[in-house]
Amino acid sequence: MSNQDDEFDQPEIKNADDEPDLSSTETKEEAETKGLALKDEGNAALNAGHYAEAVHHYSAALSHLPDNAILLSNRALAYIKLENYGLAIQDATHAIQSDASYPKGYYRRGTAEFALGRAKAARKDFRNVCKLRPKDRDARAKLSACDKAVREAAFAAAILSEESVPLSDTFRAESISVEKGYDGPHPAGDLLDANDPSVEAALFEPGCLPREFVLKAIEHFTNQKVIHKRYVAHLLISAKHYYEKLPSLLEIPIPANGPDENDPTILPRLTVCGDTHGQYYDVMNIFELNGLPSANNPYLFNGDFVDRGSFSVEVILTFLLFKLSDPTCIHLHRGNHETRNMNKIYGFEGEVKAKYDDKIFDLFLEVFSHMPLASVVNNKVFVTHGGLPTEPGVTLSDIQKIPRGCEPPPSGLMSDLLWADPQPFPGKSPSKRGVGYSFGPDITESFLKTNDLQLLVRSHEVKDEGYLVEHGGKTITVFSAPNYCDSMGNKGAFIHFEESCEAKFTQYEAVPHPNVRPMAYAAGMGGLFM
Secondary structure (H helix, E strand, C coil), X not given: CCCXXXXXXXXXXCCXXXXXXXXXXXXXXXXXXXXXXXXXXXXXXXXXXXXXXXXXXXXXHHCCCCCCHHHHHHHHHHHHHCCCHHHHHHHHHHHHHHCCCCHHHHHHHHHHHHXXXXXXXXXXXXXXXXXXXXXXXXXXXXXXHHHHHHHHHHHHHHHHHHCCCCHHXXXXXXXXXXXXXXXXXXXXXXXXXXCCHHHHHHHXXXXXXXXXHHHHHHHHHHCCCCCCHHHHHHHHHHHHHHHCCXXXXXXXXXXCCCCCXXXXXXXXXXXXXCECCCXXXXXXXXXXXXXXXXXXXXXXXXCCCCCCCCCHHHHHHHHHHHHHHCCCCEEECCCCCCCHHHHHHHCHHHHHHHHCCHHHHHHHHHHHHHCCCEEEXXXXXXXXXXXXXXXXXCCHHHHHCCXXXXXXXXXXXXXXXXXXXXXXXXXXXXXXXXXXXXXXXHHHHHHHHHCCCCEEEECCCCCCCCEEEXXXXXXXXXXXXXXXXXXCCCCEEEEEECCXXXXXXXXXXXXXXXXXXXXXXXXXXXXXXX
């Protein structure tokens, strides 16, 4: 996904927010009066955190003043907040072309480039900001962050080229001592000899991890404590070996029995959740509303467990603990944030290193790289994090065979599944995100027909109501992180699928969490993306 080249030639993106150019039908004074009034409305919406509304006002203003660098730069900022980095780069470039002396054009473009992992391109833009504003401390700090990212990327590439044996094959979890002062749960409890390494390691085999340990770990997390590094290492090594044996496409049935044996009115079901992004206390609320994962109450979490929220470690450990306790009770897909580059920018790397260390982070990356990319639920519903392949004729067999154990390539099937978004118009277009493509309703219809499926469920985008139905009812987006980043004001949602696979939605609001801000562990320019 990242591109470290100094220059990045982004294709033109069709922007559905653009409005017809009215400037030729108005006098200069009329255009300025209308455009600047709409700019003020956009600024008010932006400051209030209503980013989509801000885009609407700025777009209307640009219909009167289409080359106004300030308007273009402001809309670029709103797009950055909405994670539409491709559109932000496009607007910022237009702003620079309109006024090369306006520093915010370079600033916005550099911010969006950095968000996409294009540190060299971002560095060039921040150098221009520093030339225009030599005393701007913030711009110099951002330039330093870019320099650091470029150096780290070069170092990481060198290390990867030298490594041949995965860390999970050589790391010995049993070599880590458990201090006497550790007050968290132990997997062996009081029933087994915890000093026997073989006994302890066997507990982390899939299906063998005691559920009591899982529940005590969750309680520990809720009290803002983490479980011991020794047990996390065991967990991650076992999870990596489990996932590398699975295909890239899973087949998930609806369970035979409902979640409550005492209430036959609750039919057997699978619960599908979207992005949770480190919002651990909202995940706990999902379980409060819907029950803990179990064989008769299974969940599918559709990627983006980490980053943004500052309790990402607790979220992903909770999911993996349930997975190794009972592999049938929870299913996990890789999202675009289960990747090295996203983790470096959006906080997970910093969080893991603050709570554990760099080796644990590397083990997380191994687990992420082997996670499945998609599932078919009950032979009817295709679920993946991002969206559909944009090339015609792709079959489920093609998806099942996608090689894993790597960082996502910049294009191809894996990239599409992790990054693509739906669009309202037919065909495919360069994505508003600046990575990959968007797919139209015709592509959805063709894919479902080719593979004898009835519905696409994906995540990847915040939605005001927690979900959105598109493409004539054939595409559903579900997003499960309410009040995303403590700022978006959106609801969260999850979906129940029973035997018929008709989607049934549950919505919920955010719950309070400890006073740790989102992106607290993000390095460099992390705060710009909140």
